[in-house]
Amino acid sequence: MKTIHKTLLAWYDAKGRHQLPWRNTDNLYHIYLSEIMLQQTQVNRVRDEYYPQFLEKFPSLETLANATLEDVLASWSGLGYYRRAKNLHATAQLVKNNLPHKELELLKLPGIGRYTASAICCFGLSQNIPVVDTNISRVIKRFFALVDAKDKEVWDKATTIINQKKPRDHNLALMDLGSLICLPKNPKCTECPLQENCLGKDEAEMYTKTKKKEYITMELFFGIYIKDNQIALKYSDDNMYKDMLVLPSVEPIEENFIGQFKHAYTKYRLDVKLYTLEEFEGDVIWIDLSNFDDAPISSLTKKAKKLLN
Ligand code: SF4
Structure with a gap:
């Protein structure tokens, strides 16, 4: 193992x-924020488009706690x-500017699961614990x-190979290995530092077969109502965009048709x-078109505005 x-x-x-x-900070809030953003969003987009801007607006947990939900969603x-x-x-709002330093305490907070709690403790506090995201899981399984393998088995294996002297670098190394070398398809085994001891390298993809995703396709019809350079929006009442502003739904009328586009969101296609x-x-909320980007608006609604432009 050495x-x-x-x-x-x-x-x-x-x-x-x-x-x-x-990776160049020990600020727990910054690490926590990055981990939440990186769930479901690509590293480059988080790094370039969201993480710096979000921190500029909410530089501490305290500023975030004092902000309105509308501002945060925007x-x-x-x-x-x-x-x-x-x-x-x-x-x-719960932690009063201090995130707990214990995994079990972190797990009690909204939206923090085992991965995020362990990432905060290991990457922010160098605690000697395994961290298993999808990349690390793939490396371990292979x-x-x-x-x-069920999740528990993978976490247990990750525990057995942890580098107790350098747990932070060890977990980050496994994460990068999964992201750069041990790819879901066609892993680059010849470039892998683990290849000599890897039991699964000859049939690597067999150990990480994933079920084919099933998508739900839907047609949506939205109305565009603009008056005095303001656009009419509504707070969404469906779970998909809860608390976000969306265009009002309408019955489609052929002669009012403006255009259409495709949008992917979670399992929906x-x-x-637009009409x-x-x-x-x-009831509608009037949003000035010049302030459109500062409102809590979904990417679907932004796409609609782009089409309108
Ligand atoms: S040798 Fe191949 S399958 Fe094994 S960990 Fe490295 S890249 Fe993945």
């Missing part, structure tokens, strides 16, 4: 993603999975040739059609 640790860390020193901003706009932002905000509206009955 040799494996040494080889893995040497590879990490040479090839790891050391420049990621959340800053999260476009990242999707808005429940993450709501949980982040709720946690900030390295130990685990067939149909949406065909969105002009001459008037609208019911």
Whole structure:
């Protein structure tokens, strides 16, 4: 195991993603934020488009706690999975500027599961605990040739190979290995520092077969109602975009058709059609078109506006 640790860390020193901003801080809030953003969102988008801007607006847990949910959602706009932002905000309000330092305490907070709690403790506090995300899980399953392994088995294996002297670098190395070398398809075994001891390398993909995803396709019809350079929006009442502003739904009328676009959101594959509206009955929120980007608006609604432009 000593040799494996040494080889893995040497590879990490040479090839790891050391420049990621959340790896160059011991600020627990910054690490926590990055982990929440990185769930379901690609590293480059988080690093370039969201993480710095969010921290500029909410530099501490305290500023986040004092902000309105509307403001937080507006800053999260476009990242999707808005429940993450709501949980982040709720946690900030609960912890009074101090995240707990214990995994079990972190697990009691909204939206923090085993992965996030262990990542905060290991990456922020160098605690000697395993961290298992999808990348690390793939490496572990292949390295130990685990067939149909359940999460617990993978976490247990991760515990057995932890480098107790350098747990933080060890876990980050495994994460980068999964992201850069032990790829879901066509892993680059010849470049892998673990290849000599990897039990699954000859049939690597067999150990990480995933079920084909099933998608739900839907058609959605939205109305565009603009008056005095303001657009009519509504707070969504469906779970998909709860607390976000969306265009009002309409019955499609052929002669009012403006255009259409496709949109993917979680398991949904949406065909969105837009129609002009001459008037609208019911409550709406008027958003000035020049302030559109500062409102809590979903990426679907942003796409609609782009089409309108
Ligand atoms: S040798 Fe291949 S399958 Fe094994 S951990 Fe490395 S990249 Fe993955």
